[in-house]
Amino acid sequence: MAALTISHSNPKISRRKLRGAFSNILFYVGIVALICLVVGPFLWMFISSISPQIELSATPPHWFPENPTLYRYQALFTRPGEAGVNIPAGVEKFLKGLSNSLIVSTLTTLICVVTGTMAAYVLARTEIPGKTKFMTGILSSQMIPIVVIIIPLYLMMQKFDMMDSIRGLILLYTGFMLPTVIWIMHSYFLTLPHELEEAAMVDGCTRFKAFLKVIIPLSGPGLVAVSAFSFLSAWNEFFMALIFTGANTKTITVTVTEFSSQFGVDYGLMATGGVIGSIPPLILAFLLQKYIVAGLTAGSVKG
Amino acid sequence: MASLTRISRRRKDDLLFIILMLLPAGLIMAVVTIYPLVRSFIISLLQWDLTKPNLAHVFVGFDNYKYVLTDPTFWQSAKVTGLFVLGSVSLNISLALVVALMLNREFIGRNLVRMLALLPWAIPGVVNGIMWKWILNPSYGALNGALFQLGIIDKYVIWLGTPTGALIMGILADVWKEMPFIMLLLLAALQTIPKDLYEAATVDGANAFRSFWNITIPLIKPTLFVALTLRTIWALKSFDLIYTLTSGGPSGGTTVIGYYTYLKTFVSLNLGRGSAVAYLMTLVVGIVVILYQRALYKEVRY
Numbered sequence: 001m002a003a004l005t006i007s008h009s010n011p012k013i014s015r016r017k018l019r020g021a022f023s024n025i026l027f028y029v030g031i032v033a034l035i036c037l038v039v040g041p042f043l044w045m046f047i048s049s050i051s052p053q054i055e056l057s058a059t060p061p062h063w064f065p066e067n068p069t070l071y072r073y074q075a076l077f078t079r080p081g082e083a084g085v086n087i088p089a090g091v092e093k094f095l096k097g098l099s100n101s102l103i104v105s106t107l108t109t110l111i112c113v114v115t116g117t118m119a120a121y122v123l124a125r126t127e128i129p130g131k132t133k134f135m136t137g138i139l140s141s142q143m144i145p146i147v148v149i150i151i152p153l154y155l156m157m158q159k160f161d162m163m164d165s166i167r168g169l170i171l172l173y174t175g176f177m178l179p180t181v182i183w184i185m186h187s188y189f190l191t192l193p194h195e196l197e198e199a200a201m202v203d204g205c206t207r208f209k210a211f212l213k214v215i216i217p218l219s220g221p222g223l224v225a226v227s228a229f230s231f232l233s234a235w236n237e238f239f240m241a242l243i244f245t246g247a248n249t250k251t252i253t254v255t256v257t258e259f260s261s262q263f264g265v266d267y268g269l270m271a272t273g274g275v276i277g278s279i280p281p282l283i284l285a286f287l288l289q290k291y292i293v294a295g296l297t298a299g300s301v302k303g
Numbered sequence: 304m305a306s307l308t309r310i311s312r313r314r315k316d317d318l319l320f321i322i323l324m325l326l327p328a329g330l331i332m333a334v335v336t337i338y339p340l341v342r343s344f345i346i347s348l349l350q351w352d353l354t355k356p357n358l359a360h361v362f363v364g365f366d367n368y369k370y371v372l373t374d375p376t377f378w379q380s381a382k383v384t385g386l387f388v389l390g391s392v393s394l395n396i397s398l399a400l401v402v403a404l405m406l407n408r409e410f411i412g413r414n415l416v417r418m419l420a421l422l423p424w425a426i427p428g429v430v431n432g433i434m435w436k437w438i439l440n441p442s443y444g445a446l447n448g449a450l451f452q453l454g455i456i457d458k459y460v461i462w463l464g465t466p467t468g469a470l471i472m473g474i475l476a477d478v479w480k481e482m483p484f485i486m487l488l489l490l491a492a493l494q495t496i497p498k499d500l501y502e503a504a505t506v507d508g509a510n511a512f513r514s515f516w517n518i519t520i521p522l523i524k525p526t527l528f529v530a531l532t533l534r535t536i537w538a539l540k541s542f543d544l545i546y547t548l549t550s551g552g553p554s555g556g557t558t559v560i561g562y563y564t565y566l567k568t569f570v571s572l573n574l575g576r577g578s579a580v581a582y583l584m585t586l587v588v589g590i591v592v593i594l595y596q597r598a599l600y601k602e603v604r605y
Contacts, residue, residue, distance in 0.1 A: 030405060031416060038419050038483055042426065044445050045434045061448035111331075119328035122321050141336055143588055145540045147564045148581040149339035151346055151574050156339070175335025178328050207320045236427035238543045243569065253429045257547055267437045274430040285425035289418050293487050 042278070049073070049272040056268050072272040094273060097255030102280075104166060104251060105234040108173040112230045113223060115174075116181030121211055123182065124189035125197070135186070138179045146176065146239055157244055164246030172244065173234045180233075181226045188222030189215070224291040232281045252277045347578035354572050367579035377580065379555055380563040383470065387559050388538040390474040391481070395534050396527070398478065399485035404519075406486070407493045417490075420483035428480070432547025435476040439463055466556020469549045473557050477544055481537070485530050492526035493519070532595040536588055560584050 048056060049072060051065040076094045123131060153172065162168030196218070197210040205213065216223075238253040245254060256273035259266050285292060347367055349360045371377050406416060423431070438445045439462040447459040463469045496519065504514045520527075542561040545551060551558035551566070558566070564584060568577030 027405070027410070031410070031412065034402065035416065035419060037479075038422060041434055041438060041479065042422060044438060045430075048437060057443050059443065059448065060452050061443065061445055115327040115331065118324040122324040126317070126321055128321065140589075140592065141332070143536050143592055144336065144340065145561060145581065145584055145588060147540075147542070147561055147568075148578075148585045149336060149343050150581070151568060151578050152339035152342035153335070155342075156334075171331070172335055175331050178332050179336075182328065207317065208324075232425060238427065238429045238546070239565075242546075253427050253543075256433065257429055267433075267440070267443075270433045271437060274426075274433050278426040278430050281425040281427070282422065285421040286418055289421055292421070293417075293491060 045271045046275050048268060049275050051268070053268060072269055073276070076269075076272060076276065091259070091269070093250060093255050093258070094252075094276075097250050097252045098276070100166070100245075100249050101235055101252040101277075104169050104173065104249075105231050105280075107166075107170050108177065108234040109227050109230040111170065111174045112177045112181050113227050116178050116226065117185050117216075117219070117223065119178075120182045120185035121189055121215065124186050125194075135183075138182055142179045142183070150240075150243060153240075154243065163244060164249050166249055169241065169244060169249060169251070172240050173237060176240075177230045177233055181230060184226050184229070185219070185222055188219060192218060221291050221294065224288055225294065228284050228288045228292050232284060235281050343578050344582060346574055347582050349575050351574040352572065353574060363575070367575045368583070371576060371579045371583065376555065376558075377563070380558045380560050383556065383558055384539065384560040386470060387474060387477075387541065387557070388535060390471070391477045391538045391541075392531065392534045394474065394478045395482050395485055396531060399482050399489055399530070400527075402482075402486045403489035403493055404515075406490055417487065420487055422483070423480045424484040426480075428543030429547045431476060431480045432544045435472065435479075436463075436548050439472055463549055464553065466553055469553060469557045473545060473548055476548060477538065477541065480544075481534065485534065488526060488530055489523060492523040496522050528595055528598065532592060535591050535595075539584070539588055539591070560587075 047063070047065060050068045050070060051062060052067055052069050052071075055062045055065050055067070075091055078091075122128070123135065128134075157163050157168050160168075162171070192215065196214050197205075197207070200210040200214045201207065235251075236253065237251070238257075241251045241254045245251060250258075252273075256270060256277050259269040259273055348362055348364060350358065350363045350366070351360045352358060406413065439447075441447065441459055441461040441464070444462070446462065447456070450456045451459065461468075462472050500518050501514050504518060509517070539559075540561050541559050542565065545557055545559055545562045546565075549557040551562045560580070561584070564577055564580045567573060567580055571577075
C-alpha cells in the first residue's frame with residue numbers, strides 16, 4: 001500500500017517500475033524463445049516419428065499430425081518373424097542394436113569406472129616420479145583425434161580376431177574413456193582431506209582397505225558423474241562402431257543411420273530410431289544433471 | 304631393527320599397492336592409445352596400399368606427407384575445416400556467453416531451462432545429423448515449411464544443395480548441439496563470482512559494460528579458454544554430424560578433415576596416406592592446444 005502511494009506521488013519511480021516490468025517480460029520472451037529453439041528440433045523429430053507416411057510428405061507440413069500413429073515404434077520393437085506388421089528393411093536389426101549398445105555401454109562404464117578410479121586415487125594421493133608428466137599426458141590424450149590411431153587399431157583388431165566383437169568394442173571404448181574418468185576422479189579425490197585415510201590406517205587398515213572403506217563411500221558424486229559420462233559417451237559413439245562392428249555387434253548409432261527402404265531413405269523410421277536411441281542418454285542426463293555439470297565443470301575448469 | 308623391517312615392509316606394500324592400482328588402467332591405455340599412436344606414425348612412413356596387397360610395405364620416408372601436402376583435395380578439406388571450426392567455435396562461444404549472462408539471475412523455471420540445456424548435448428551425434436537432415440529436407444522439411452508459411456521465402460530452398468549452404472547448415476546444427484552445454488559451463492563459472500564485487504563496482508560508478516569487461520571477463524577467462532580449446536578440438540574432430548548430414552558434400556563442400564581422413568583410409572584404402580593425414584591433423588590439434596595454453600597462462604600470471 002505504501003509503495004503504491006509513493007509511486008503515485010513520484011512519477012519517476014513508477015516509470016522505472018514500468019521499465020522493470022517491461023524488461024522482465026522481454027526476459028521471459030527470450031527464455032521461451034530459447035526453450036523453443038533448444039527443444040523444437042527434437043520435438044519435431046518426435047512428431048515426425050508418430051506421423052503417418054502421407055502426412056510426412058504434406059506441404060505445408062502438418063505440425064500436429066491429424067492421425068498420429070505408433071506403427072513405427074511397433075515395427076521397431078517387433079521381432080523378425082512376428083506377423084502382423086509390415087517390417088521395412090533394416091528394422092530387424094534395431095532390437096539387436098539396442099541390446100548391443102546396452103551391453104557395450106554398461107560394461108564399458110563398469111570397467112572404466114573401476115580401473116579409472118583406482119588409478120586416479122593413486123595419482124591423487126601418492127608421490128610417484130613423473131606424475132605431473134603423466135597427468136599432462138592423460139589430459140592431452142583426451143585431445144587425440146581417434147582417426148589418428150584408427151589404422152593401428154584396425155590392424156590390431158584383425159590380428160586378435162576382435163573385429164565385430166563385443167569385447168573388442170568394450171576394450172576400445174574403455175581405452176578412450178579412461179583418461180576422462182581418471183582426470184575427473186583425480187580432481188575429485190584432491191578435494192577430499194588426507195586425514196580420512198590416515199586415520200583409518202592408524203586404526204590398522206591397509207591402504208587398499210582405507211581406499212575401499214573410507215574413500216569410495218565418500219566419492220558418490222564423482223562416481224555418479226563419471227559413470228553417467230562414460231555410459232553416455234559409449235552409447236553415443238559412432239565412428240569406431242562404424243568401423244569395428246559388423247552384422248553381430250552393430251550398435252544403435254550405426255543401426256539408425258542404416259534405415260532405408262527401396263524408395264530411399266526412410267525419414268519417418270530414422271526419426272523413430274533417433275527418438276528411441278536418444279531416450280537412455282536423455283533419462284540419464286536429466287536424472288543426473290546436477291552431478292554431470294558439477295563433474296564436468298570440475299574436470300574441465302581445473303584443466 | 305624390528306621397526307626398520309616393518310617400515311621397509313610397509314614401503315614394499317605401498318609400492319605393490321601403487322602398481323596394482325595403476326596397472327589395469329595403464330595397460331588398457333597403453334594398448335588402446337599409446338601403442339597405436341606410435342604405430343600410426345610408423346605406418347605413415349610406409350607405402351601401404353590395401354588395394355595392392357602384393358606390394359611390400361617399404362619405407363618411403365615422408366613421401367606420404369609430400370603426397371598429401373600437394374594434394375588439392377587435402378587443401379580443399381583444410382579450408383573447409385578452417386571455416387567450419389571458425390564458424391562453429393565463434394558462434395558457440397559468443398552465443399553461449401550471451402545466454403549464460405542472461406540466465407545468471409534468479410527466475411522462475413531456471414532449473415527447467417538448465418535441465419533442457421542438456422538435451423542437445425545428451426543425444427547421439429548421428430541423431431543430431433539425421434534430425435537436421437530431415438528438418439532441412441528440400442521438399443518436406445520443417446524449415447522450408449515454416450519459412451514459407453511465415454512468408455519469409457516464396458519458394459522452397461535446397462538448404463544442403465550448395466557447398467556454402469551445406470557448410471553453414473552444418474555449423475548451425477553443430478551449434479545447436481554444443482552451445483547449450485558450453486553455456487552451462489560458463490554459467491557455472493559466472494555463479495562463482497561474488498555479487499559484492501559488482502556492488503562495489505557500482506558504488507565506484509562503473510556502468511554495466513565496465514563491470515562486465517573488468518570483472519566478469521577476467522574472472523571467467525580460465526573457463527572461457529577451456530571452452531574455447533575443447534570446442535576447437537571437438538570441431539576439428541567432427542565426424543558423426545558430417546557423415547549423417549551431408550556425407551562431406553556437395554562437391555566436397557563439407558569434407559572436414561576428420562571425414563577426409565576416413566575417406567582416404569577406409570574408402571581409398573591407402574593406410575600410409577591415411578596415417579599421414581591423421582598425423583598432420585594431430586599436429587594441428589597439438590598446435591591449437593599449445594597456443595591456447597600459452598595464452599591462458601599469460602592471462603593468469605598478470
